[in-house]
Amino acid sequence: MESSKKRKSKAPAKKAKDSLLEQKSPAEFFAENKNIAGFDNPGKCLYTTVRELVENSLDSTESISELPLIEITIEDIEKSKFNSMIGLVDRDRVDEELYDDHETAKAREKRLAKEAQAQELQAKNASLGKKMKEPAAPKTMKGRGGAAFYRVTCKDNGRGMPHDDIPNMFGRVLSGTKYGLKQTRGKFGLGAKMALIWSKMSTGLPIDISSSMKGQNYTSFCRLDIDIHRNIPHIHIHEKRDNKDQRHGAEIQVVIEGNWTTYRSKILHYMRQMAVITPYAEFLFKFVSDVSDKNVTIRFARRTDVMPPVPLETKHHPSSVDLLLIKRLIEETSKQNLLQFLQHEFVNIGKSYAERLIGELGPEFSPKMPFNDPSGDCLSPAGEYNLRLGIIKELHPELVATYSGSAQVFEGHPFIVEAGVSVGGKECQTSRCFSGLNIFRFANRIPLLFEQGADVVTRTALKRINWNSYKINQTQDKVGVFVSIVSTKIPFKGTGKEYIGDDITEIASAVKSAIQHCCIQLKTKIVKNMQAREQKERKRNLSKYAENVAGAVCGVLKQMQQIQASKKKRYNDKEAEVLEKLSTGMITKQMVKEKLVQHVEQVDSEMAMEFAANSGVSEEPRESIYLQSLEAAEDNFIDLHSPLFVFRLFR
Numbered sequence: 347m348e349s350s351k352k353r354k355s356k357a358p359a360k361k362a363k364d365s366l367l368e369q370k371s372p373a374e375f376f377a378e379n380k381n382i383a384g385f386d387n388p389g390k391c392l393y394t395t396v397r398e399l400v401e402n403s404l405d406s407t408e409s410i411s412e413l414p415l416i417e418i419t420i421e422d423i424e425k426s427k428f429n430s431m432i433g434l435v436d437r438d439r440v441d442e443e444l445y446d447d448h449e450t451a452k453a454r455e456k457r458l459a460k461e462a463q464a465q466e467l468q469a470k471n472a473s474l475g476k477k478m479k480e481p482a483a484p485k486t487m488k489g490r491g492g493a494a495f496y497r498v499t500c501k502d503n504g505r506g507m508p509h510d511d512i513p514n515m516f517g518r519v520l521s522g523t524k525y526g527l528k529q530t531r532g533k534f535g536l537g538a539k540m541a542l543i544w545s546k547m548s549t550g551l552p553i554d555i556s557s558s559m560k561g562q563n564y565t566s567f568c569r570l571d572i573d574i575h576r577n578i579p580h581i582h583i584h585e586k587r588d589n590k591d592q593r594h595g596a597e598i599q600v601v602i603e604g605n606w607t608t609y610r611s612k613i614l615h616y617m618r619q620m621a622v623i624t625p626y627a628e629f630l631f632k633f634v635s636d637v638s639d640k641n642v643t644i645r646f647a648r649r650t651d652v653m654p655p656v657p658l659e660t661k662h663h664p665s666s667v668d669l670l671l672i673k674r675l676i677e678e679t680s681k682q683n684l685l686q687f688l689q690h691e692f693v694n695i696g697k698s699y700a701e702r703l704i705g706e707l708g709p710e711f712s713p714k715m716p717f718n719d720p721s722g723d724c725l726s727p728a729g730e731y732n733l734r735l736g737i738i739k740e741l742h743p744e745l746v747a748t749y750s751g752s753a754q755v756f757e758g759h760p761f762i763v764e765a766g767v768s769v770g771g772k773e774c775q776t777s778r779c780f781s782g783l784n785i786f787r788f789a790n791r792i793p794l795l796f797e798q799g800a801d802v803v804t805r806t807a808l809k810r811i812n813w814n815s816y817k818i819n820q821t822q823d824k825v826g827v828f829v830s831i832v833s834t835k836i837p838f839k840g841t842g843k844e845y846i847g848d849d850i851t852e853i854a855s856a857v858k859s860a861i862q863h864c865c866i867q868l869k870t871k872i873v874k875n876m877q878a879r880e881q882k883e884r885k886r887n888l889s890k891y892a893e894n895v896a897g898a899v900c901g902v903l904k905q906m907q908q909i910q911a912s913k914k915k916r917y918n919d920k921e922a923e924v925l926e927k928l929s930t931g932m933i934t935k936q937m938v939k940e941k942l943v944q945h946v947e948q949v950d951s952e953m954a955m956e957f958a959a960n961s962g963v964s965e966e967p968r969e970s971i972y973l974q975s976l977e978a979a980e981d982n983f984i985d986l987h988s989p990l991f992v993f994r995l996f997r
């Protein structure tokens with residue numbers, strides 16, 4: 347039998363004459379099914395490439411507790427420049443109409459505008475939770491003439507990569523450093539390779555990687571593409587260069603076909619949402635083209651230096667074990683005996699428990715033996731502080747409430763749900779906040795933009811929250827619903843990491859409870875605001891009629907004067923005094939009006955005092971501030987949360 351090592355480096359075996367059996371390498375499989383990794387059409391490929399590179403950079407900077415500084419540049423490569431890059435002589439077409447992709451300049455302009463419009467509509471529908479199809483691939487896909495090409499560069503100040511590992515990290519599908527039981531954005535060992543596979547498919551150009559690790563006096567430079575058939579890196583250059591600036595981090599550059607026109611708003615939306623969930627990062631986003639008015643430069647500034655703690659690697663929970671896993675753990679363990687194995691490979695099994703378990707192994711062994719849930723200590727949620735700060739900084743709502751749930755478990759994996767609900771703020775195209783529910787989803791601190799309708803967060807917000815009972819009008823108010831889920835295993839549907847299904851009851855109910863907690867906080871505030879508004883309205887109405895009422899009062903008095911003069915009726919002393927004052931000008935219409943207004947003011951302030959006394963406020967109006975639970979104070983700081991700001995006090 348061939349050794350597995352030997353088999354790995356060979357091309358998948360050719361089928362024998364009489365056999366129908368075929369084999370595929372993982373790279374081939376994903377090249378043929380690139381849509382399952384989020385590479386559906388050129389526009390989506392551009393979006394997913396940016397996403398994969400940014401998320402790798404964030405994972406890398408956070409793994410060394412470095413405040414992320416990430417520069418993303420998308421450079422529009424004009425056609426003749428692209429042709430010279432791939433060594434194609436730029437030649438004018440002689441018979442334009444011979445080409446399948448022939449399109450007049452006017453038709454092209456019209457098509458692009460239509461595609462952009464459809465994109466906007468799709469984004470709007472998505473924000474309302476309506477299910478719709480992904481944008482259709484542009485018509486020019488059948489021919490290459492209309493294709494657009496971009497150089498995507500992502501530079502970070504992260505850990506960098508060991509020199510010798512780089513070719514496999516980028517040139518072998520299903521290889522990575524994030525397979526362990528640890529909360530990371532990346533998981534499958536696929537994303538960067540998909541960008542390379544797409545570049546190979548659409549442009550034939552290799553990927554460039556520069557990387558330096560802390561303390562290295564050299565920079566690793568690697569230019570490679572991928573041998574798709576054999577799933578191995580095909581190295582063009584792999585060398586050490588001078589690290590003159592002594593910087594650490596990585597810079598990845600890839601040239602791909604894309605469609606900026608149709609995916610511009612998705613990419614910018616992604617960056618903004620990333621800034622919401624990562625307010626401790628600085629992102630510099632640039633789109634550069636020869637047409638200067640198409641250029642975009644956006645700096646998402648860092649607003650805090652406080653990063654969530656580094657997620658810890660954890661062990662398997664006994665309830666997550668299956669036969670395959672236990673076999674692998676037995677093969678890989680360094681422990682010599684069963685007692686040590688149980689203690690070392692799983693969470694929540696101490697020595698005495700392990701001994702009891704072993705004692706139980708036998709016909710009476712019960713699989714239902716209770717275990718404590720795994721703790722959430724290994725997770726690194728964004729934190730209420732960061733979530734609130736991110737929402738305030740990017741969306742400027744009128745009210746915001748946040749909540750961080752405690753760790754829970756599904757299939758042996760711990761998870762934490764955090765939520766924020768905001769109300770009001772400006773209608774905003776870039777941050778995509780419109781009237782109605784605007785749903786923002788994050789998983790392991792990645793914004794999720796696609797497949798909104800099927801996601802657990804959207805479904806929960808639309809179907810399981812009774813917004814009216816919290817005095818929130820779900821169709822007219824501008825409501826932001828932010829839900830961030832972190833876990834050692836995010837149950838994404840598909841490798842494209844686009845949504846979390848609605849079928850895991852533990853997650854669905856944790857999401858519901860987190861949103862409800864936010865709504866309860868908001869309701870108190872909204873009710874107070876409504877009462878204050880009603881009172882103001884009442885006062886305005888009363889004051890508005892003061893002029894008419896004063897006129898009517900004076901009219902009555904004047905009639906009484908006439909009756910008195912004609913001696914038809916005798917008035918008592920008090921009434922006579924008033925009529926006397928009216929005739930001597932001591933009472934005028936203006937004076938009556940002023941008295942009425944004064945009275946409204948007085949009643950208003952008395953009511954306000956009564957309201958304040960009833961609601962327990964004795965002085966100036968106050969803002970509610972929320973203090974985090976005291977357990978969290980172990981971290982050496984205490985957060986004070988208000989709808990308008992967050993204070994973090996360090997000891």
Ligand SMILES: Nc1ncnc2c1ncn2[C@@H]1O[C@H](COP(=O)(O)OP(=O)(O)OP(=O)(O)O)[C@@H](O)[C@H]1O
Pocket residue numbers: 398402403406502504505506507515516521522523524531532533534535536537538539595596597
């Ligand atoms: N900017 C970077 N800095 C440091 N290491 C990186 C960087 N980009 C990629 N890597 C390394 O390359 C590996 C492969 O990356 P890739 O994007 O293919 O997969 P992944 O991030 O592990 O998982 P996923 O497919 O879920 O994104 C990563 O696990 C990481 O170790």
